[in-house]
Amino acid sequence: MNIILFLSLLLSLDYLVISSELPICEIQDKFQLNALYKKGDIVLGGLFEVHLNTLHPELTFTSKPDQLKCEGFYFSAFQWAQTMVFAIEEINRDLVLLPNITLGYRLYDNCFNVAVAYRAATALISGVGDTFTDYSCTGTPPVLGIVGDPGSTNAVAISRMLGIFHVPSVSYYATCSCLSNRRDFPSFFRTVPSDAFQVKAMIQIIKHYGWTWVGAIASDSDYGQYAIKSFIEEFNKFGCIAFSETLPSVNAKARVLQIVNTIKKSTARVIVVFLVEEQIILLIQEIRRQNIRGKQWIASESWTTVNGLLNEETYSSFGGTIGIAIRRGEIQGLKEFLLQVHPVTDANNNLVSQFWEDMFSCKFPEKMNNNSSSDPVRSRICTGSEDIKSTQTAYSDVSDLRTSYNVYKAVYALAHSLHYLMSCESGKGPFENNSCADITRVQPWQLLHYLKRVNFTTHYGDRVSFDENGDALAIYDVMNWQRADDGSVKIETIGLFDESAPAGQELTLHEDKIFWNFDSNTPPRSVCSESCLPGTRKAARKGEPLCCFDCIPCAEGEISNHTGSIDCVKCPSDFWSNPRRDQCVLKDIEFLSFEEPLGISLTTISLFGSCISTTVLAVFIYYRNTPVVKANNSELSFLLLLSLILCFLCSLLFIGQPLHLTCMLRHVMFGISFVLCISCILVKTIVVIMAFKATLPDNNVMKWFGAAQQRGTVFVFTVIQAVICIIWLSTASPVPFKNTEYQNSKIIFECNVGSITGFSCLLGYIGLLASVCFLLAFLARHLPDNFNEAKFITFSMLIFCAVWIAFIPAYASSPGKYSDAVEIFAILASSFGLLIAIFAPKCYIILLHPEKNTKKSLMGRTAQK
Known part of the structure; x- marks a missing residue:
């Protein structure tokens, strides 16, 4: 690559012939370059785009082509060139900075053209004399350092060549981030911040206002392409590019129409533009012609402060533009110097x-x-x-010195490098054998060494230094296009971006100073899709950027509690999503409560049943000596009524919040009380059958089944159930259980039976006794009337078995608390069935027909039979 560049240097000089056989080397041809120069002990070069257009000669290939011609004089750039002259004159008057050294200058016009800029750069480093006789290369080179080039594309081309010869160049306007590559551009420096920092400033502004849907337009130059590439990379970290367009230097008008059409169709309301002045003029003209409004423009530093762009015609579309501008400075005495210029011949x-x-x-x-x-x-x-x-032109306007101030700092950076070089102490130098550079024969590579270490403060308080990439401190003014109090259009400073500020404090904006060119005078919204509210999540649209999405409500049991959620979060097991799906709330706990209507009803019925049973027990105790009570085995009747009271009361354990104690007691009480009840009925049935058999001659069966045996039988049957309960409780007892499977939005508080086998044995044993009792009662139903209790027992057992057979499917299909209600209903129904079927007829005789409560009456019925 270096060989190619070197050959291009020779070719650009139109073949510089050096022959050892000749006493001198003669230049075959010279470039016609627009210039400013002045002699000095040390000469600094400069490159400025004083003309904006280049006229190319016709290539007929029949004669030598004419030189390139420049047109379109650019007054602002001439001010930049004159600022360099001013700075050099100011340094020459300074008795401290470079004593006994006079700086000269040679400034060339690059005509906004790479070829012209390249020729100018080669002319600077090779000299402009017609002959060359100093073969020993003594003394200083034609120029020791160059201020420029301002264009990024030009700077890339020139700096590759200058890097070969270690000639330092300090640009005042080339911002392409590509120039920070120290390997490719080892001698390039700049006093203007790199586009990498400009992009950071733009990104900070865009983030500040929450714009995530942005269009981008850039020139096809190195400046535009590197800037937009960097911008897109940074912006894609939090947003999406709605469109990205490139405006070429040739056929620009046709391309502008396509770009404007894209702008009109796009829903993006914020557009970032990296164009140079000549290109942005074409875009502004077409935007104004089509009267496109409602867009927020973000301007790069290349066109933010160009006053000529902003007028009444463009204000309707571009008013409120926010741009990044090079830090503004002041140079005292510059205006007077500019007005002293006078033509020379x-x-x-x-x-x-x-x-x-x-x-x-x-x-x-x-x-x-x-x-x-x-x-x-x-x-x-x-x-x-x-x-x-x-x-009154841009040349003499020093009210907004930005580029000129960077030129001023670039000249002083080179001057301070020379000052450091002159201040070197003999034997303590940075070069070979600790030597110092000789100011009378200083070489560019020696100046380059000191330029890397420049660190000084200007007369106006601004620090100048370069980082390891040759970049200056990144400080920008944030500008806004708005109206002045007198109705004119102006560019107002509304903030500052300082890369050296603490993290998170780099950007400072004065919101009260910002003008927004919208009806509400508030920042616009520029998003492809509005952020999803809490309770919803993003769902990407197929084939569209990530910023374009639909908002899908979170599923039940999931929430999103902040704006723009990508996913919904599942609630913990004891929590459920609220109706808005933005908060997890405790699940409703469901159990059969004493406070709810169903619980109150069942409690009332249970207590009513126990009261009736107690009343019947009281009646039987009171009338215990009457024939009806005696004939129906009063002791077993008392025990049966007591067990019925327990059956009614045990249903209360199924109501209320399940606790570990109540879960164990409810089934134990239920199992033992019902076994006690059925045992009493079974023994009564057996007594009835044996009593009938005892009436037959020579039958003494009753002496083998007297009162002691009856009590023992009831006790044994009940103990068996108690043993079943003890084994069940000791192995896997019932415990409170939070059931979330049946209904996700609720916690059904219920008792887990623990061991299914234990619960089945408990119910199976009750069913076995009830079945035996029913069978015996059914066989004894035709006994004489004085023993007709068997008929009532048969009917009661029929009710009991029917209730519990119906209970099984009803219990299995009942959800939550209703399963407890079904079990309570079965307990109450079967208890009332037993109570009514067995004791209602007896109470009827005892209380309503006492005349029938006699032994004669009971025997009489038998006799009638």
Whole structure:
């Protein structure tokens, strides 16, 4: 690569011939370059885009092509060049910075063209003499350092060549981040921040206002392409690019129409533009012609502060534009210096005369020709005595020095490098054998060493230094296009971006100073899809950027509690999502409560049943000596009524919040009380059958089944159930259980039976006794009337078995608390069935027909049979 660049240098010099056989080397041809120069002990070079257009000659290949011609004088750039002259003159007057050294300058116009800029750079480092005789290369080179080039594309091309010869260049306007590559551009420095920092400033502004849907437009130059690439990489970390367009340098007008059409169709309301002044003018004109409004423009530093762009016509579309601008500075005495310029007749120092001609629309006599008459304005002769102080142009406007201030700092950076070099103490130098550089023979590579270490403060308090990539401190002004109090259009400073500030504090905006070109005068919203509210999540749209999405409500049991959630979070097991799906709340705990209507009803019935049973027990105790009570085995009747009271009361254990104690007691009480009840009925049935058999001659069966045996039988049957309960409780007892499977939004508080086998044995044993009792009672139903209790027992057992058979499917299909209600209903129904079927007829006789409660009456019925 270095060989190619070196060959290009030789070719660009139109073949510089050096022959050892000749006493001198003669230049075969010279470039025609617009220049400003002044001699000095040490000369600094400069490159400025004083003309904006280049006229290319026709290539007929029949004769030598003409030189490139420049047109379109750029007053602002000439101010930049004059600022360099001013800085050098100021340094020459400084008795401390470079004592006994006079700086000279040679400034060239690059005509906004890479080829011209390259030729100018080679002319600077090779010299401009017609002959070359100093083969020993003593003394200083033609220029020791270069201020420029301002264009990123130009700077890339020139810096590759300058890097070969270690000639330092300090650009004041080339911002391409590619130039921070120290391997490719080892001698490049700049006083303007890199686009990498400009992009950071833009990203900070965009983040500040929450814009996630943005369009981007860039030039096809190195400046535009590197800037937009960096911008897209940073922006894609939190947003999406709605469109990205490139505006070429050729056929730009046709491309502008396509870009404007894209802008019109896009829903993005914020557009970032990396264009140079010449290109943005075309875009602004077309936007204004089509009257496109409602867009928030973010301007790069290349066009933010160009006053010529902003007028009444463009304000309707571009008012409120926010841009990044190079840090503004002040240079005292510059305006007076600018107004002292005066044309000279030196053809090699012709930029001032060209400036004069464009400023006053005239021609100097030596430039007059026969074609001048066709231009009546330029046919006027320049006298050189025109009053420049009466003009108002960008050249003399020093109210907003930005680029000029960077030129000023670049010159001083080179001067301070020379100062460090001159201050070197013998024997303590940085070069070979600790030597110092000789100021009379200093070489660019020696100056480059000191330029890397420059660190000084200007007269106006701004620090100048370079990082390891040759980049300056990144400080930007944030600008806003708005109206002044008098109705005119102005560019107002509304904030600051300082890369060296603490993290999170780099951007400072004065919100009260910002003008927004929208009806509400508030920042616009620029998103492809509005952020999903809490309770919803993002669902990407197929084939569209990630910023374009739909908001899907979270599923039941899931929430999103902040805006823009990507996923919904599942609630913990004891929690459930609220109706808005933005908060997890404790699940409703469901159990059969004493406070709810169903619980109150069942409690009332249970207590009513136990009261009835107690009343019947009281009646039987009171009438215990009457024939009806005696005939029906009063002791077993008392025990049966007591067990029925327990059956009614045990149902209360199924109501209320399940506890470990109640879960164990409810089934134990239920099992033992019902076994006690059925045991009493079974023994009564057996007694009835044996009593009938005892009436037969020679039958003494009753002496084997007396009162003691009856009590023992009931006790044994009940103990068996108690043993079953003890084994069940000791192995896997019932425990409170939070059931979330049946209904996710609720916690059903119930008792887990623990061992299914134990619970089945408990119910199976009750069922076995009930079945045996029913069978015996059914077989004894035709006994004589005085033993007709068997009929009532048969009926009661029929009710009991029917209830519990129906209970099984009803219990299995009942959800939550209703399963407890079904079990309570079965307990109450079967208890009432037993109570009514067995004791209602007896109470009827005892209380309503006491005349039938006699032994004669009971025996009489038998006799009638």
